[in-house]
Amino acid sequence: MAILVDPPRWPAHGTVWAHLVSDASLEELHAFARAAAVPPRAFDLDHYDVPVERVPELVAAGAEPVSGRELLARLRRSGLRVRGADRPGERARHRRDDLPRRWTSIPHEADAATWDALGASLLARWTEPHRRYHDDAHLTDVLEHLDVLAAAGATVTRAVVLAAWFHDAVYDGAPGADEEGSARLADAWLADHLPADERAEVVRLVRLTASHAPAADDAAGAALCDADLAILAASPTRYRRYAAAVRAEYDHVPEPLFRAGRAEVLHALLAHDPLFATPQGRSRWEDAARRNVAAELVRLTGEPG
Structure with a gap:
């Protein structure tokens, strides 16, 4: 052995x-x-x-x-x-086992049955059949990236973790409206389970993921936004899978319109200087993310980002 x-x-x-x-x-x-x-x-x-x-x-x-x-x-x-052919199914099985455990491990004041039911309702949203990228695999990634940031010293409070769970709970492919719907859902579903000020912080953080532009002194917002954007620093192969999954979520949009809209989103991301708001995120993900986003822009438009 x-x-x-x-x-x-x-x-x-x-x-x-x-x-x-x-x-x-x-x-x-x-x-x-x-x-x-x-x-x-x-x-x-x-x-x-x-x-x-x-x-x-x-x-x-x-x-x-x-x-x-x-x-x-x-x-x-x-x-x-x-085997490679079996890995997607095995990863899905692992997520089904791991995500309820992660939800249960969040400190809470609710009785166990109520808290577990709330988590199950959230997970049902994350596994809706129309999702291709914004699904439970993305939720797992964001939570794991928060673990990475927390281990490196970033601010990851209970409100940040709960905001990660809610940030794409409503997803209909309507930028801005989805984040607002997710924020309202968090406000309603957490009303009986969090102090009002902490619930308001969760709602604020969820809304922040519409822009990914936290203020300079917003350590909690910086951690959530960086965890949400960390996929941009994936290996080139995984980044292409991510980009293809985003395209699949917008398969109702004609190709020229999608390319123009996606290029606008990517240009806006590159305009963030820096792209990642925490020191930990910048040291780990900044350079690779900029390379990946610039390469996707070339594929979309034929021009450098």
């Missing part, structure tokens, strides 16, 4: 990543990750994604450095490999 790590060569979020696996059991892998303080959010079905700077300490802790080819071969022999 061994813990294996391959050479870091997968770019994302301003660094390169390696894979950490076990050739025997997920229990062994999770135990090693816990001991090495690899965060649970880094687990992806059959491996942990670990940044290049952590590889030496993982090797020192007992991980065996191997080639990518050998890691894959031993993972397959172990029976733990999740």
Whole structure:
């Protein structure tokens, strides 16, 4: 039995990543990750994604450095490999298990049954069939990006987390109206569960995601907006999937109109200087996000961003 790590060569979020696996059991892998303080959010079905700077300490802790080819071969022999064709379904199953747990873990004063029912109603909205990008996978991403920011010292309060849960709870492909509808939903659904001032903060934060332009002293708004925009710094392959999913949500819009509208959105994002409002977001995501957005603009318009 061994813990294996391959050479870091997968770019994302301003660094390169390696894979950490076990050739025997997920229990062994999770135990090693816990001991090495690899965060649970880094687990992806059959491996942990670990940044290049952590590889030496993982090797020192007992991980065996191997080639990518050998890691894959031993993972397959172990029976733990999740095939590419199976990964979407497995990720969906993992989200169905993880999101209710995340909701329940939010500190709350409501009785458990009421709180769980509220979370289930929210998740029903996030899994509506017309959603292609603004779905429960996006919700998971935003919550995980908030975890990243919080671990790096950003301000992530209960109101920020609840705003993440509500920020696209209403999604009909109507920019501005969707955020307003989501804010009103948060105000109504949280009326009996939060102090009035905290509920007002959740509502304010949800509305802020319409512009992604927090004030300079708005630490909570900066964290939420950065977590929502972190997808822009994904690997080029994942970014293209994101862009395609956004296009699918607007499949009722003729191509020329969509290209013009999408280009306007992207130009507005690039006009934010900086694009990310927290120091933590800027250091992790700024450069990669600008490259991805500029590349999409070229694809849309044929002209540099």
